[in-house]
Amino acid sequence: MSEPTTPALELKGLSKAYGKFTALHAVDLTIRPGEIFALLGPNGAGKTTLIGSVCGLVKKSAGTMKVFGKDLDVDPTGPRYQVGLVPQEINFDPFFSVAESLRIQQGYYGQPRDDARIDEVLTALNLQAKKDSLTRALSGGMKRRLLIAKALVHRPKLVFLDEPTAGVDVELRRDLWTYVKKIASEGTTIVLTTHYLEEAEELADRVGIINEGKLLMTEDKAALLRRFGEKRLVVTFSEPQAAMPAAGARFAASLSADGRTLTYVERDNCAPSGELLRSLYADGLPISEVETRRSRLEDVLIEILRGRPSQAA
Amino acid sequence: MNVLGMQTLFAKEVRRFMRVPGQTVLSPLISTTLYFIVFGYSISGRVHEVEGHPYLHFIVPGLVFLGIANNAFLNSSSSLFITKIQGTVVDLLVAPLGPGELMVGFIGGAMVRGLVVGLLTWIVAAVFSGFSLEHPLATLYFLMLSSYVFSVLGMLAAVWAEKFEQINFFPTFVMLPLTFLGGVFYSVRELPSPWNHISLFNPMVYMVEGLRYGMLGSSLFSPLVGGAILALTAAVATGVTYAVLRSGYKMKA
Numbered sequence: 001m002s003e004p005t006t007p008a009l010e011l012k013g014l015s016k017a018y019g020k021f022t023a024l025h026a027v028d029l030t031i032r033p034g035e036i037f038a039l040l041g042p043n044g045a046g047k048t049t050l051i052g053s054v055c056g057l058v059k060k061s062a063g064t065m066k067v068f069g070k071d072l073d074v075d076p077t078g079p080r081y082q083v084g085l086v087p088q089e090i091n092f093d094p095f096f097s098v099a100e101s102l103r104i105q106q107g108y109y110g111q112p113r114d115d116a117r118i119d120e121v122l123t124a125l126n127l128q129a130k131k132d133s134l135t136r137a138l139s140g141g142m143k144r145r146l147l148i149a150k151a152l153v154h155r156p157k158l159v160f161l162d163e164p165t166a167g168v169d170v171e172l173r174r175d176l177w178t179y180v181k182k183i184a185s186e187g188t189t190i191v192l193t194t195h196y197l198e199e200a201e202e203l204a205d206r207v208g209i210i211n212e213g214k215l216l217m218t219e220d221k222a223a224l225l226r227r228f229g230e231k232r233l234v235v236t237f238s239e240p241q242a243a244m245p246a247a248g249a250r251f252a253a254s255l256s257a258d259g260r261t262l263t264y265v266e267r268d269n270c271a272p273s274g275e276l277l278r279s280l281y282a283d284g285l286p287i288s289e290v291e292t293r294r295s296r297l298e299d300v301l302i303e304i305l306r307g308r309p310s311q312a313a
Numbered sequence: 314m315n316v317l318g319m320q321t322l323f324a325k326e327v328r329r330f331m332r333v334p335g336q337t338v339l340s341p342l343i344s345t346t347l348y349f350i351v352f353g354y355s356i357s358g359r360v361h362e363v364e365g366h367p368y369l370h371f372i373v374p375g376l377v378f379l380g381i382a383n384n385a386f387l388n389s390s391s392s393l394f395i396t397k398i399q400g401t402v403v404d405l406l407v408a409p410l411g412p413g414e415l416m417v418g419f420i421g422g423a424m425v426r427g428l429v430v431g432l433l434t435w436i437v438a439a440v441f442s443g444f445s446l447e448h449p450l451a452t453l454y455f456l457m458l459s460s461y462v463f464s465v466l467g468m469l470a471a472v473w474a475e476k477f478e479q480i481n482f483f484p485t486f487v488m489l490p491l492t493f494l495g496g497v498f499y500s501v502r503e504l505p506s507p508w509n510h511i512s513l514f515n516p517m518v519y520m521v522e523g524l525r526y527g528m529l530g531s532s533l534f535s536p537l538v539g540g541a542i543l544a545l546t547a548a549v550a551t552g553v554t555y556a557v558l559r560s561g562y563k564m565k566a
Binding site for chain 1: 315316317318321322324325328333396399403404406407408409410561
């Protein structure tokens with residue numbers, strides 16, 4: 001299948017300054033249609049400013065932004081028919097019910113009333129029972145669900161989820177993940193920011209890391225985990241070892257001071273930890289416990305933000 | 314142009330104030346009616362005619378104008394300001410709604426509220442003083458354009474304001490003095506000097522007199538002056554509001 005050539009989002013030299021403070025430094029970023037892209041970084045890194053610039057909430061200082069090939073400087077509103085945003089802050093209009101809020105949202109995007117679509121989104125987000133409730137009567141988690149429903153009800157092709165599950169229960173998180181995967185499989189492009197790196201790990205095809213307004217890197221999630229991640233094998237012996245076992249020495253493992261624990265860190269291009277384990281068993285060592293732990297995206301993000309240059313591309 | 318988006322915003326604005334009719338329609342109607350009863354009956358016993366009209370008749374156009382101006386302004390200013398405060402302005406900014414669509418939606422909704430209150434005031438006044446409509450087209454012009462101008466000004470105030478105190482600044486410190494000193498309850502010609510001359514710089518005077526011409530058939534000034542001032546104010550306010558919204562001033566970070 002040939003890949004579509006027009007990016008869903010293309011940023012070139014996107015900058016934003018608030019007086020002397022620069023929130024975004026000439027960010028170049030291309031998001032492919034249909035992918036789930038996770039933009040990660042600490043608080044104040046520039047994630048929300050970047051999203052806000054594209055969504056018309058922030059006035060950029062410099063650079064160009066194209067949504068599905070259309071320059072927002074040339075046509076500031078046309079491309080927005082294709083965009084949906086779940087903002088970080090909860091907002092709601094207390095005068096209207098859940099269904100009315102969604103009908104209004106459809107209208108804003110030039111779409112006629114479509115109750116079937118409203119029911120579909122409400123069902124997917126487990127909000128159907130509250131369809132006729134006033135928004136002010138919803139709990140915090142329900143309001144968050146409504147925000148997500150509002151962002152999706154007009155079937156946008158490019159959706160920004162700015163910390164969509166902040167402060168919500170596990171159930172919503174799972175509901176949202178399932179729905180995000182579904183709409184992504186149908187061709188919707190998703191740009192996600194989250195502090196729950198488990199969320200990015202679960203959903204993202206590609207990851208971008210931003211800090212202090214600079215986009216440090218973008219990479220395929222699996223490749224990033226392979227390149228920056230590590231697998232840690234910890235073998236506990238039932239009897240202390242006086243010296244590093246020969247197999248451990250071959251694999252450059254480390255032995256604890258008490259001789260009871262051998263640790264091997266497997267990184268990209270290193271020998272697999274399974275080989276070491278086989279050698280240890282073959283040598284007849286008294287192994288009582290084996291534990292392995294693979295790096296998660298969280299570990300990788302911390303590594304990159306701390307600047308692990310040796311592993312950088 | 315996003316016609317459906319514009320219609321949706323307009324319908325939402327109308328529904329919003331109709332959800333609380335006691336606050337948005339009944340309350341101003343009662344206030345204006347009380348003005349009519351208290352001022353009309355207390356003064357009409359001593360002042361029988363003003364500018365050739367019975368006093369009760371004379372104050373009707375000014376009170377209708379007051380109802381329209383206050384409510385048109387309050388609707389657009391409070392609605393947009395609250396949208397900013399509660400964060401739902403995000404929905405409007407992300408959606409494909411340009412400055413023109415936003416203006417039509419907010420101003421249209423505010424005009425409806427201003428006109429509803431103004432027309433209800435007129436109906437209540439007609440019960441007390443009888444109905445008078447001498448120049449229907451002129452009346453329509455002044456009703457529509459007054460509600461338009463104050464809706465636009467309300468929107469502009471909401472864009473500028475960042476605190477509730479600021480949003481109350483215009484109605485309290487600008488509109489209230491100008492309308493009360495704008496010949497609603499008296500003829501500015503009868504004011505002592507220099508106030509009669511100073512009043513000529515108050516644009517509200519011409520708007521009230523214009524409506525008085527339409528409803529009662531005569532006024533201190535040519536209705537063309539009031540009509541031109543309204544049209545000019547409408548044009549300038551529209552241009553400024555459009556430019557301000559387009560620039561993102563105090564709406565976008």
